[in-house]
Amino acid sequence: MKAMGFYNTGGPEVLQEIDVPEMLPSKGEIIIRVNFTSVNNLDVLMRSGGTKMNFNLPHIPGTDVSGIVEKIGEGVTGISEGDRVISSTVYGCGSCRQCASGNETLCKSWKVLGMHVWGSYAELVRIPSWMAIKPPKSYSQEELGCMPLSLSVSWNALKVAAKAKASETAIIFGASGNSGLFSLMLAKAMGLKTIAVTRSEKKKPSLKKAGADHVLILNQQSPETLQKEAIELTNGEGAEIIIDPIGNPIDSSIAMLSHGGRIVTFGTSLSAESQLSIKKFYWKSASLIGVHNVSAKELNDAFTFAEKKGIRPIINSKLRVAQAQEAHRIFSSSEAFGKILMEHKWQH
Ligand SMILES: [Zn+2]
Numbered sequence: 001m002k003a004m005g006f007y008n009t010g011g012p013e014v015l016q017e018i019d020v021p022e023m024l025p026s027k028g029e030i031i032i033r034v035n036f037t038s039v040n041n042l043d044v045l046m047r048s049g050g051t052k053m054n055f056n057l058p059h060i061p062g063t064d065v066s067g068i069v070e071k072i073g074e075g076v077t078g079i080s081e082g083d084r085v086i087s088s089t090v091y092g093c094g095s096c097r098q099c100a101s102g103n104e105t106l107c108k109s110w111k112v113l114g115m116h117v118w119g120s121y122a123e124l125v126r127i128p129s130w131m132a133i134k135p136p137k138s139y140s141q142e143e144l145g146c147m148p149l150s151l152s153v154s155w156n157a158l159k160v161a162a163k164a165k166a167s168e169t170a171i172i173f174g175a176s177g178n179s180g181l182f183s184l185m186l187a188k189a190m191g192l193k194t195i196a197v198t199r200s201e202k203k204k205p206s207l208k209k210a211g212a213d214h215v216l217i218l219n220q221q222s223p224e225t226l227q228k229e230a231i232e233l234t235n236g237e238g239a240e241i242i243i244d245p246i247g248n249p250i251d252s253s254i255a256m257l258s259h260g261g262r263i264v265t266f267g268t269s270l271s272a273e274s275q276l277s278i279k280k281f282y283w284k285s286a287s288l289i290g291v292h293n294v295s296a297k298e299l300n301d302a303f304t305f306a307e308k309k310g311i312r313p314i315i316n317s318k319l320r321v322a323q324a325q326e327a328h329r330i331f332s333s334s335e336a337f338g339k340i341l342m343e344h345k346w347q348h
Pocket of ligand 1: 092093094095096097098099104107108109
């Protein structure tokens with residue numbers, strides 16, 4: 001089968017077409033023929049070596065899966081060849097206490113598709129059958145190719161971790177990124193007041209259209225200005241929720257947080273390390289919550305809510321998987337707004 005993968009980490013140019021043997025499903029597994037996938041920050045981190053983890057080469061990235069079940073292994077029930085499915089992104093060991101209760105993200109042996117095992121830049125992916133979800137029919141295969149990871153992590157951050165309630169205010173960092181945009185749309189649909197934070201003034205109109213009540217520009221030279229603006233927009237109280245997929249300095253986030261507020265963090269593109277002033281943290285009765293992925297159940301809940309509220313992905317561009325180099329360049333450019341979708345169309 002064909003795939004876009006890499007033999008060495010580096011820039012987008014290391015991505016190349018490779019041929020790898022087709023996989024067969026083991027007991028309890030299924031094979032999905034991937035129709036659409038999309039670029040996520042994880043793919044870029046894997047390709048560039050930014051995760052600092054050891055993994056076997058060649059590697060095939062890709063976490064989002066929208067496709068059709070091609071083969072089912074022994075003992076698989078509830079899913080058939082030809083079913084239209086998406087895939088959950090995280091594997092647990094399948095046998096520990098957390099896995100048994102549907103909390104595979106809390107399994108000590110968690111693995112992610114496209115990170116620890118070959119992902120959806122290949123024509124076929126092999127997953128345990130319980131990771132497959134039959135998505136709502138109202139979403140096209142294209143839309144599904146760019147929703148699973150970003151939508152579900154955003155859902156987990158807002159609903160499961162922060163326990164967001166209507167009438168609260170959410171400050172969303174990295175709002176024009178993949179999960180930032182879904183967080184913005186979800187927060188708006190949940191009835192929250194939304195303050196989007198982005199690095200580009202040019203993205204203000206698009207963010208307003210996507211559901212931002214206010215847009216603040218992140219200027220790393222002057223975090224105090226951002227804090228002052230955020231406090232003014234929340235009548236001096238601070239926001240109840242901060243959604244942070246970029247790694248904003250924690251002390252700066254606490255300064256914008258209301259008493260009893262919650263900071264949810266799941267990314268480090270701005271900074272991998274952060275100082276925490278413990279006194280400021282407990283004086284505000286603040287909570288700091290980390291999320292790294294989402295269980296299959298939460299993915300399903302996220303889609304049910306998104307469909308009910310008419311949330312659809314914003315698609316920046318559509319390319320073929322064979323154009324993954326260009327897709328990664330667009331993804332990393334400051335002009336990108338919305339998902340970079342890729343279609344599995346190969347000339348055999
Ligand atoms: Zn487990």
